[in-house]
Amino acid sequence: MKLHQLSNNLSKRLVAVGLDSSYVCDLVHRAILEDLGGGIDITSSSTVPLAQRSIATFGSRASGCLAGLDLASAVIEVVCGPLASDFTNFMSDGQRVRAGDVVAQVEAPTQLLLTAERTALNLLGHMSGVATATANWVDAVKGTDTVIRDTRKTTPGLRALEKYAVRCGGGQNHRMALSDAALVKDNHIAAAGGVAEAFQLVRTHAPSIALEIEVDTLDQLIEALVAGANLVLLDNMSTATMVQAVTIAKNHTASTGVVVMLEASGGLTIERAAEVAKTGIDFISVGGLTHSSPVLDLGLDLKTVF
Numbered sequence: 001m002k003l004h005q006l007s008n009n010l011s012k013r014l015v016a017v018g019l020d021s022s023y024v025c026d027l028v029h030r031a032i033l034e035d036l037g038g039g040i041d042i043t044s045s046s047t048v049p050l051a052q053r054s055i056a057t058f059g060s061r062a063s064g065c066l067a068g069l070d071l072a073s074a075v076i077e078v079v080c081g082p083l084a085s086d087f088t089n090f091m092s093d094g095q096r097v098r099a100g101d102v103v104a105q106v107e108a109p110t111q112l113l114l115t116a117e118r119t120a121l122n123l124l125g126h127m128s129g130v131a132t133a134t135a136n137w138v139d140a141v142k143g144t145d146t147v148i149r150d151t152r153k154t155t156p157g158l159r160a161l162e163k164y165a166v167r168c169g170g171g172q173n174h175r176m177a178l179s180d181a182a183l184v185k186d187n188h189i190a191a192a193g194g195v196a197e198a199f200q201l202v203r204t205h206a207p208s209i210a211l212e213i214e215v216d217t218l219d220q221l222i223e224a225l226v227a228g229a230n231l232v233l234l235d236n237m238s239t240a241t242m243v244q245a246v247t248i249a250k251n252h253t254a255s256t257g258v259v260v261m262l263e264a265s266g267g268l269t270i271e272r273a274a275e276v277a278k279t280g281i282d283f284i285s286v287g288g289l290t291h292s293s294p295v296l297d298l299g300l301d302l303k304t305v306f
Helices: 008-016 021-036 042-047 069-083 110-140 159-168 186-192 195-205 218-227 239-256 270-277
Strands: 053-060 102-109 147-149 182-184 211-215 231-235 261-265 283-285 298-305
Touching (some): 008 069, 021 069, 021 110, 053 110, 069 102, 110 147, 186 195, 195 218, 211 218, 218 231, 239 270
Parallel strands (some): 182 211, 211 231, 231 261
């Protein structure tokens, strides 16, 4: 089966939202080849004449937040090539949907549509699931200044897509890779011999890069601030302890003029989101957005066959 490249128009749309079109094309090719298993789509090629065409719609079967429409379009383009008519979006990534909403439509050979169906829905459903979970967290802290962020706890090979989905849901990306910024965690602190030691080693090695340090206690927070930290991750702290941490950070800012930002992480649930946000924390990072979000249920239905 011949697989195609992405159109210039779709490539430009992907770049416009921060996605590398070559990465997307390669990912879709590999996903389709995985689904074909080195052969052909036996069921579709047996039951559907190659000359038959259909108009099919993508629809939501649950409420949520969309992400990945251009990925679904990419799958159709890779499988169908010029035989497919324009993939038409009726809704946009980042838009809230309800059960029964039709989000997109495409015309293409029926056999090829059915071959592309599952891969397109796998990507669209997964990304929309991440966006939906993010939107739920963003809703939970509404009315505060707290920002919801993701982590590097992503599916290997899908990080760019999952972090894009977080943005669609109203969240903010943490670092995309280990080279974007430094995050000094407990194992780094243990290896370096202490909070201040670890902080200074990274700052000396990479003086211009954004640097965040993780602390478990208020004493470690104070040590990090004295060392020069202005972005601190509070790991697995109680709400009451976070309140104290925010006060310490504000006092440090008042006395030094260095604005300190605090991030809460570890063991947080959406039920605690509002109370944590009300402490005055700047960020809440949630690994579950990318590693545990259930898919949003979407389906593809043939509407007109000719």
